[in-house]
Amino acid sequence: MLRIDVITLFPELVEQVISCGVVGRAAKQELLQLNCWNPRDYTLDRHRTVDARPYGGGPGMLMKVQPLQDAIQAVRQQNKIGRLIYLSPQGIPLKQAMLAQQLDQGSVILLCGRYEGIDQRLIQQKVDQEWSIGDYVISGGELAAMVCIDAMARLIPGALGHEQSAQQDSFSAGLLDCPHYTRPEEYQGMKVPEVLMNGNHQEIQDWRDQQSLGRTWKRRPDLMDQIDLDERQQFLLNEYIDEFNRTG
DSSP, X not given: OEEEEEEOSOHHHHGGGGSSHHHHHHHHTTSEEEEEEOGGGGOOSTTOOXXXXXXXXXXXXXXXXXXXXXXXXXXXXXXXXXEEEEEEEEEEEOOHHHHHHHHHHTEEEEEEOBTTOBOHHHHHHHOSEEEESSSXXXXXXXXXXXXXXXXXXXXXXXXSSSTTHHHHSTTTTSSOOOOOOOSOSEETTEEOOGGGGSOOHHHHHHHHHXXXXXXXXXXXXXXXXXXXXXXXXXXXXXHHHHHHHHHO
């Protein structure tokens, strides 16, 4: 079972992620356990204050150290091995391999920021790594946490309806996914590629692999730079590029 602890001011929002879909099925099958911890429960004043003005001035508020530190300490009493991940626009761009690594470890703690973020001293002392889901800003880390939870749930053996579904997802092999088609055979004058209907499994696999390579080459050349293609993959890609250059 994968244990995920989320430190958040809005546990009711994060908990929605296990109410349906793949994550919901994983939770019902006891493949995933989600626990939410609210820093407000660890405040010391009657107003349950979790934020304060930043030193040096400027707009916005920062999350205070004490409630977060005490919440982390409470989590650590139950989850001693999980890495503490702070979800932040300043973090490392999220990759499939990072999620798979957490799955292998069996647990993870996700820290959701709010307002202008959290005190840097807490990050330096408690956080193992910062993750970002993209170069944009959202209101807090809750949606980012839900993205991470969903993506990790897909990787849990038995969570998906077909055991190979996760393996064929985009980025699992470092490449974008190939195009997919279903019925009807023709839609508004566009037909399903004949190779997918001829029953030749090797030709179908070659076509899918070639389309995956080609898509990545066209749309994400940065990913291509990180992949060592074998002889077969290079041949398929060269064929794709030649065809693309001929037909545009």
